[in-house]
Amino acid sequence: LIRGETGTGKELLARAIHFNSDRVNSPMHSQNCGSVSDDALYSELFGHVRGAFPGAIADRLGLFRAADGGTVFLDEGSDKTLHSNVRIIAASNRSIEEMVEEGSFRRDLYYRLRGFQLELPALRDRTDDIPVLTQFFVEKYAGVVGRRVLGVTSDVLKQLEHYPFPGNVRELESEVQRMVAVAEQGGYVALRHLSEKIARTPIENHESAAFLTSGATLKDKVEHLEQAVLTQALAAFHWNQSKVAEELGLSRVGLANKIKRYGLRKG
Numbered sequence: 001l002i003r004g005e006t007g008t009g010k011e012l013l014a015r016a017i018h019f020n021s022d023r024v025n026s027p028m029h030s031q032n033c034g035s036v037s038d039d040a041l042y043s044e045l046f047g048h049v050r051g052a053f054p055g056a057i058a059d060r061l062g063l064f065r066a067a068d069g070g071t072v073f074l075d076e077g078s079d080k081t082l083h084s085n086v087r088i089i090a091a092s093n094r095s096i097e098e099m100v101e102e103g104s105f106r107r108d109l110y111y112r113l114r115g116f117q118l119e120l121p122a123l124r125d126r127t128d129d130i131p132v133l134t135q136f137f138v139e140k141y142a143g144v145v146g147r148r149v150l151g152v153t154s155d156v157l158k159q160l161e162h163y164p165f166p167g168n169v170r171e172l173e174s175e176v177q178r179m180v181a182v183a184e185q186g187g188y189v190a191l192r193h194l195s196e197k198i199a200r201t202p203i204e205n206h207e208s209a210a211f212l213t214s215g216a217t218l219k220d221k222v223e224h225l226e227q228a229v230l231t232q233a234l235a236a237f238h239w240n241q242s243k244v245a246e247e248l249g250l251s252r253v254g255l256a257n258k259i260k261r262y263g264l265r266k267g
Contacts, residue, residue, distance in 0.1 A: 001113045002091040004120030007170030010091035013120060023087060088113070123168045127161045133169060134160060137176035138189065149180055152189045153236040153247070159194060163201045188237060190247055227262045234259075239266045 002010045011030060018028045043062070050059050090113045099105035123129065134152055142149040156179075165171050179193040191199065229248070237243040245255040
């Protein structure tokens with residue numbers, strides 16, 4: 001039983017369990033139980049025989065039988081009991097314990113499902129996952145749209161890590177899909193590609209706070225900040241000066257002069 005908020009990646013976790021198990025060579029079938037009526041769900045999961053109800057013009061195995069699992073009983077006109085060997089992974093974005101106490105979920109079914117229970121935290125509570133998930137989605141959608149994307153800048157990752165993502169992993173995936181679609185061929189996903197709501201997310205910058213309280217002159221403060229921005233941009237773009245100049249709105253010559261002025265070196 002996998003529990004977590006909507007969009008936290010419960011199906012991704014279920015697929016990870018399947019593809020890292022001894023059952024990897026057998027099929028995995030998914031069914032959104034909340035999107036169909038009870039009768040249709042029963043038929044989808046357990047199957048039916050021809051004539052079991054109006055519109056049943058042929059036998060249907062059902063997902064359990066198609067996945068070769070569990071013990072499945074085909075009611076409404078069939079006298080056969082079919083046997084299957086399946087792992088059942090169920091997921092919910094609600095507290096099933098509370099539903100059991102309310103009487104809206106069968107207690108016996110709950111205890112059968114929770115043989116092994118996993119809690120999937122919201123994305124805002126596992127921000128360390130954001131860079132890995134972002135890179136995964138970049139590669140996924142770059143392949144879908146046939147676009148070569150070199151990566152994601154550190155500024156973009158920092159902005160994503162500070163956004164609360166109420167839609168969890170599903171919202172992150174949609175954001176990355178959109179950014180890849182608007183990114184330049186052969187370039188990086190940069191700040192200008194972020195949606196406005198994420199780009200506006202405030203970021204606490206302790207380095208900037210310390211810098212602003214130092215006793216330097218205004219000219220020194222500006223130069224210090226400019227040097228820090230240049231250093232960060234050069235590192236993010238792996239010293240590709242054309243990309244850095246484009247990102248910062250500088251000419252190649254102007255960027256080269258600033259690199260020379262501040263004595264910046266490729267690390």
